[in-house]
Amino acid sequence: MRASQHDLMWRQLLPTVRKHDEPLQVQLCTAFVTAMLEGRLPAGTRLPSSRDLAMLTGVSRNTAVLVYERLVAEGYVDSRPRDGFFVCGAISPTQQAQPWPEPAVQSPDWSTRMHRPQSTVAWADRPPTWREVRYPFIYGQFDPKQFPLTQWRQCSRQALEWKAVDRWWQEGENVGASQLIDQLIRRVLPRRGIAATHDQVLLTLGRQQSFYLLARLFARPGSVVGVEEPGFRDPRNAFAHDGAQMVSLPIDEHGLKISPQLAQCDYLYCTPAYQCPTGVTMSQGRRLALLEHAHLHDQVIFEDDDDPETEYDGRALPALKAIDTAQRVIYLSSLSKLLSPGLGIGYIVAPAPVIEQLRQLQRLMIRQIPGNNQITAALFIQQGHYDRLLQQAREKLQVRAMAMAAGLREALPDAEFAMPSGGATLWLKLAGQHDLLSLYYAGEAKGVLFDPGNAFCSEPNTMTRPGIRLGFGSIAQEMIAPGIRELGRVINAHAKRPVIVRS
Structure with a gap:
């Protein structure tokens, strides 16, 4: 009876390993460490033998041995010859925070202190399930089965070498001269017809941060921003947040129409390559007409190249930015759609003075884009995997x-x-x-x-x-x-x- 209770205790502490999840060794090591740090395995507790661990969890004896070897190497477990494995006495459980008591005095009235959007924010999010x-x-989203994991892992290993790790942190350096910006200028932007210099490119945490930065720099009460209707809700939310007036602009089979509403705008946001959500590609004639209209009415265009370079025959029209001779187009895109949304690597291309102001705004939020992801993505492009x-x-x-x-x-x-x-x-x-x-x-x-x-x-x-x-x-x-x-x-x-x- 005692043996069965002993087994039951360990079966409750240890997970049911899943062969299609993380490596079995990692699953078991994580379960042991979690139990130790939560205080469920106190210091000095004797652990099952490697043979018993294999039987309890359904893994091989070799895997069980490797689990204990790893826990010993990391200082969580003591190995005592001819006696077994024990939780190390140096391990201290994480102290659990106590819930806050009911306030004895009046709390701040948060509703009067918080700056709220001037208009209703609406999202078009999908269910989490x-x-x-x-x-x-x-x-x-992307198909994980199509992700080039082997090549990305290879580049990631190179980004973890000592010389590369030293380049992760770029504060105080010329962040515009990063390895990833160099690859964007050499290998990615030219395929969209865009020529840029290092001081004309800013890396962002994806397009969402690009929207926010552009809105903070340009949108203000009294400014008018035109957006496509139907269109992407996130930039509308970002520009409206600080009080800009939003104007809905109609589209047709050629893309954004040159409509009377367009003349009211100081700025306009559009998706010429594949209009969101209709997928319409703006015709070359309409692009030229839009640039001419922006020149006549002194407007700035935010071009969102959401899904670049995926024209099936490989002959996509150049970006609007590529044919803009007056520097009225600010271009934004990302690597997320082709690689993975989780990477969160976006970029903005604009005149150098604009990029400098955007960089200062970004510095109020974050010091830099994560260096390890930057270097991995740069190597991925440089070595031909991106192409x-x-x-x-x-x-x-x-x-x-x-x-x-x-x-x-x-x-x-x-x-x-x-x-x-x-x-x-x-x-x-x-x-x-x-x-x-x-x-x-x-x-x-x-x-x-x-x-x-x-x-x-x-x-x-x-x-x-x-x-x-x-x-x-x-x-x-x-x-x-x-x-x-x-x-x-x-x-x-x-x-x-x-x-x-x-x-």
């Missing part, structure tokens, strides 16, 4: 786009869409009228996720024709056809329901 959904037709990944991404996205189109023609013949020429999204115009919010929840209930079109509108009820955005960058190829069939069933069933008019 999207990974568990069977058919995630969503944008902004190879880009070509593979184009090929895979084109195949997936063709599968999407074929499935939609069969499942939803009355809906309309334009075949994508690049990127990882497809804009689907639905037949009839739909309450897009209830359609979204109906799809989620059937394991189908998509982005409802009114999530990209400042006034959700103003869409003249309901549309949804389907992303295919993070869904497996073999799941596209059955996913589109399920989407078709959801939409067709929903079309038979009465439309709910929301006030």
Whole structure:
């Protein structure tokens, strides 16, 4: 009986190892250390033998031996010859903080102290459980199976060498001359037609920080910022936060229209390569007209190149910044869409005086972009892995786009869409009228996720024709056809329901 209770205690302390998770040795070492630091394994506690540990956790005897060797080497466990393994006496449990008592005096009135946005902030976030959904037709994520892990790990190891580690910290140095900026100037920006110098490029923690920095530098009460409608909500939120007036600008099949509203703007934000969310590529004629309009009305353009270089035939139009001879375009992009959103590496290209002011603003928030990620990404580009990944991404996205189109023609013949020429999204115009919010929840209930079109509108009820955005960058190829069939069933069933008019 005592032995079974002893085994039960250890089974409760130790995890059920998962062979498809972290390495087994790491899982067990982490479990032991956590129990020690939380006080559940006091100093002097005798640990199971390596044989018993293997039996209790289902790992091999060799793995159990390696676990103890590692814990001994790191000072968590004492090995006593012919006696066994014991929790080291030098290990002190982490002191747990006590909950705050009820305040005895009045707390500050936070609502009157905090600066709040001038307009309502709205986000178009997806549910946190999207990974568990069977058919995630969503944008902004990547397929981890396509990530070149071997090559990235190789570059990461090089970034961990002593000489590279010494370059992680750049405070007080010429941060504009970083290795990653050099690779952006040499290898990435030229493919968009952009020539830049080191003092014209700023690294950011992704596009989100780029929006924030640009808004803090340029947006102020009385300034007018135009944004596409429908369009990306995050920059709208950022520019409106400090009191700028937001103007919605219409788009058509050629991109942002030269409309009367456009003349009201001091600044305008647009996505010429693949308009968010419709995927429309701004035509060359419209680009020239937009630059001419900006010159006549003394406007500045924020060009968001969200998903650059993924034109399937490799012949994307040059960026708007590339044909801007008057330096009126501030360009922003990132490495996140091609590599991984989790890396958080973005960049802004602008005239040197603007970059200097942005750098000073950024210094109020962070000292620098993490140096290890910078160097790893620079090596990844420098050694040709980025170019190879880009070509593979184009090929895979084109195949997936063709599968999407074929499935939609069969499942939803009355809906309309334009075949994508690049990127990882497809804009689907639905037949009839739909309450897009209830359609979204109906799809989620059937394991189908998509982005409802009114999530990209400042006034959700103003869409003249309901549309949804389907992303295919993070869904497996073999799941596209059955996913589109399920989407078709959801939409067709929903079309038979009465439309709910929301006030």
